[in-house]
Amino acid sequence: MMDGFDWTQLLDFALMAMLLAVGIAIVRLRNLFAAVMLMGVYSLLSAAWFVTLDAVDVAFTEAAVGAGISTVLMLGAMLLTAREAEPVKAGRHWAALVVVLATGAALFYAIGDMPAYGDPNSPANAYVGLDYLIRTPQEIAVPNVVTAVLASYRGFDTLGETVVIFAAGLGVMLLLGLGGRKPRRDTEEEDEA
Amino acid sequence: MTGMEILRLVLDAASIGMMATGMVFVLAGALGVLRLPDFFTRMHAAGVTDTLGAELIIFGLILQSGFTLLSAKLLLVGFILFLTSPTATHAVANAAHRAGQKPLLSRHHPAHPRDRVEQGGE
């Protein structure tokens, strides 16, 4: 490689530029169908970006949930309402901009306090993280330490998350009217098995 | 051994050739979807070049990675794309046709003077 420049960063830049373009388009488009498809595309780009950041497990979840299910469910919800968003008053635009800028400034200020990327002495990596890294090959012997943490060492956490996702899925299904109601057309009612 | 080196060289050259061809197809298809005038013409661009370019690129990647589990997974992805990409193309075209999308039959209005039907006199 020439003079140490990491050329795969060009890919990161391209993905982030596309994320920015899609974000701006979601805000500016009034056709709701286009906005829903673009949100699915945003989730997909985020999943690809997570892969470039080496967070493969998060990318899995984002691709399956964000880019697939979320898009379809939001389309189902959109079909129950109108096809075009109503225009927002100008006062709301400025208020939203102020809130976003203030939050962004606070987050950027907080980044200065965070440890360096991959620092072995940071609090996340030094105490329990190191312990898991040492114990996983001996006790569990799977090659992926994240899987060992999620499924074994913090298994109750995963159980709680599964219950939450199940409850959310049930709620969405009930709201959208899935699962068990007869079709509305009287002429086509047959007795189903 | 020179035998293995020659094999490696041939595989690398084949892989580079396939990936280059695949990239040309994918870029041509993407440009076509952007620039062609009508929905059904864009369908041609996206449907044909997506499948072909994807299969060429995946085959080039398989040649790069030798005889491992990675190649088996790449082969599986290639097979899935080979089956689902044309099906999705057909589904979108069918849905658009049923919904009443009409193809754009003539881009130039009026027709060429040579083809214009005579109105009733010379």
Place this chain on the structure above:
Amino acid sequence: MFWVNLAAALCMSVAMALMLARLFAGPSLYDRVLAANSFGTKTVLLLLIFSLLTGRPDGVDIALLYALINFIATIAILKFFRYRSLEIALAQMSLRRAIGGEDDE
């Protein structure tokens, strides 16, 4: 081989950006469905090339997952727009299956 993979990944990014332009601009919704499906396929290819570029074979699993989800989501969206509601779509499908085993026409 690294430079070929990198060039392929950058070409994929350019193709994805062109598809995004069609997603922003498409006058009808079928243009947008086409562009989204194609964008998903190109992202799958980008993930595959990236896995071989960096030597981490985990991206191939995600590409496999998303290749399937892309197809299912496209068909689901088209079925929505045919039947105009989620409930009617599912009810129609189960009704037709119960009557004759014929798929919808």
